[in-house]
Amino acid sequence: MANHKSAIKRARQSEDRRLRNRMTKTQVKNIVKSVRLAADEKSPETAATLKHAQSIIDKAAKKGTLHKRTAARKISRLSKLVKAQGS
Numbered sequence: 001m002a003n004h005k006s007a008i009k010r011a012r013q014s015e016d017r018r019l020r021n022r023m024t025k026t027q028v029k030n031i032v033k034s035v036r037l038a039a040d041e042k043s044p045e046t047a048a049t050l051k052h053a054q055s056i057i058d059k060a061a062k063k064g065t066l067h068k069r070t071a072a073r074k075i076s077r078l079s080k081l082v083k084a085q086g087s
Helices: 005-040 045-061 069-085
Strands: none
Touching: 005 045, 005 069, 045 069
16 A cells, blocks of 8 residues: 555545546447447437447547547447448
8 A cells, every 4th residue: 555645645546547447438338339239230220329439439538548549440340330230
C-alpha cells in the first residue's frame, strides 16, 4: 500500500479511473453485441442501433478508454456487417 500522501492520492485516482474505464468497456461490449444480434435477425432498427453504437464507441475513444484505431476498427467491422446483412 502507498505510504506518501501523493501516492495515496494517485492510488485513489487510479482506482476511480479503472472503474470508469471498466464501465465504459462493458458498455461498448454490450452495444457491439446488440448490433450483431440485430444484424443476424435482420431487424429493421439495425441501422439505428449501429448509429448508437458508433456514438458510444467514439466517446470511449475520446475519453481514452479505447485507442482511436481500435474504435475505428470496431466501427468499421460493424458497418461492414450491417451493410452485408442489408443486401
